[in-house]
Structure formats: C-alpha cells, structure tokens
Amino acid sequence: MLSRTADNLFWLARYVERAENTARILDAANRLAAMPIAYAGESNEWESAVAATGTLGLFKSLGREATGESVVDFLAFSADNPSSIRSCLERARVNARTVRTALTSEMWEAINGAWLGLRDFNRLGDRVRLNAFLTYVKEASLRFDGSAYRTMLRNDAYFFSGLGSFIERADNTARILDVKYHLLLPEQESVGGGLDFFQWSSILRSVSANTAYHWVYRESVKPWLVADLLVLNEQLPRSLSACYGRICEFLDELSLAYGRQGPAQRVARSTRNRLQNATLEDVFQGGLHEFLTEFIGENSRLGQAITDQYLA
Helix, strand or coil, X not given: CCHHHHHHHHHHHHHHHHHHHHHHHHHHHHHHHCCCHHHHCCCCHHHHHHHHCCCHHHHXXXXXXXXXXXXXXXXXXXXXXXXXXXHHHHHHHHHHXXXXXXXXXXXXXXXXXXXXXXXXXXXXXXXXHHHHHHXXXXXXXXXXXXXXXXXXXXXXXXXXXXXXXXHHHHHHHHHHHHHHHHCCCCCCCCCCCHHHHHHHHHHHHHCCCHHHHHHHHCCCCCHHHHHHHHHHCCCCCCCHHHHHHHHHHHHHHHHHHHCCCCHHHHHHHHHHHHHHHCCHHHHHHCCHHHHHHHHHHHHHHHHHHHHHHHHC
C-alpha cells in the first residue's frame, strides 16, 4: 500500500473518532452546566471542556470567554479550531474522497452522510437542540466504525484505519478522565461529597461507561474505581489498556504483512506493558493528572513512530 493511502486512512479514522470524542466532552460539560447554580457553586465546566480537548491556548488566543455559547461554537463549528467537530468531519470527508477506492461503499456513505447532515445543525438555539446535535455526531461515528468493522477486508487498509481509531480513542479517554482535574470543587464542597460524585458520574456517562461501572464494581461511584475502569480494565473497550491491546494487535499484523518490526511496535509494547503492570496505587501515588499527562505524551510519540515507520 502507498504510504499516502495509508496516511489518509489513518487520519480519516482519527478525525471521525476525534469528532465523536469532542461531542462526548461537550455532553459532559452540558450535563454539569445543567446543575442548579446554588448546588454547583462557582462554575468552570465550559473552560474545562476546552482544556480537555487540548485547545485552551488557541481558544484564549482568539480572545474568547468560556461561556456555554462560545465554547459550543468553538468546539462544534468554528473554522478557527482544526479540532472542532465540523473541521474534523470536513477533513475526514476529504481524506475519504482521496482514498475512495480503498473504502467500502458503506464506509463512504457513512462519512459522506455525516458531513451532509451537518447542514441541519447550523444553529443550536437551546439545550434540546444541542443534545440532538451531540447525539447525531456520536451516531454518525458509530455508523462509520460499524461499517468498517463489518465490511472491510482484514488487510493493511483495515489495520491502518484501526490504528488511527484506537490511538485517537486512547488519547481522548485520557483527556476526558483528566477533565476532572480541571473541574474545581467549591471550597464548601468536600471530596467525595455530592458535587464530586456528580462530576465523576458525568465523566462516566460521557464515555458510556456508567452501566459498565456498576456491573463491574457494584457500588457507588468512587474516583479510584473510575480510574481503574477507564485506565486499567481491559474489558472496557474505551479503556487505555483495551485500546493498547488492539493497537499492539494491529501493529503485529502489519509487521507480519510487511515482514519486519520497528520502533512503532517497540513503543506500543512498552506502553502496553506499563499499563498491564500498573496498579491503582501506582497511578494515584504519582497523581492521576501526572499519570494521564505522561500517557498522552507516550501516545503522541507512538503516533509519530507510526508516521515515521509507515506513513512518511
């Protein structure tokens, strides 16, 4: 496969995944903003949503204030933000058109339909409309993901597409979990109190893991168990450990197809081994925020290693 084709497939999958995860972050912020002001205290959920996407510097450089309206516009529609949902779906469609013959008809229809359907959401006047938009984006991503899983040959095109999805998913799970670091508890609220509980529950719901949490732990929401589920539990498809299981699997398939291994395989195995050998005590001893920041850096280095080895 030409490196240009592999690169387009890799980034097509990343852009679709990024659009979905930005929708999930907005969903979490919207839930937190819906709390009564007297209960929520001093509100910072909208700025935390921008921080979680890694675009806070760009947001502030544009002179914007973190209100609900400005953050929704910035993360959902802004052409100034290359990671906005609209920008991601536009770039995904351009990449899909470039590698049209490498996609199945179902995949092309999924991404083309997702882009065309955005025209129905030029304005989000109220919370109901915003919820409809976020649901639309998440369902569009699921249609693309499902069509790829059900219709693609298990060859290098599938593996490069899968690598893009799971590297982006791991990055975004870490960022969504790190949202809690950026959410300030009012002084009168205690850790483990009502507001703290609601914030952690919102994090779980934003990654569709609330039900899974109660199945696995069968007790009320606790910060260390949320971290265990989203970081270490390989049964949860969005956890960091589960994502790196699939990443290593796809890289092994590529090494078999091309007859050699390289830095990408070594970097991925190193990160997976660290996740498999980590314990909750290890994660919290050094600080959850610090652990996630280091992981996001490692994940970025793997993306660069894959680019250097296969896509450049």
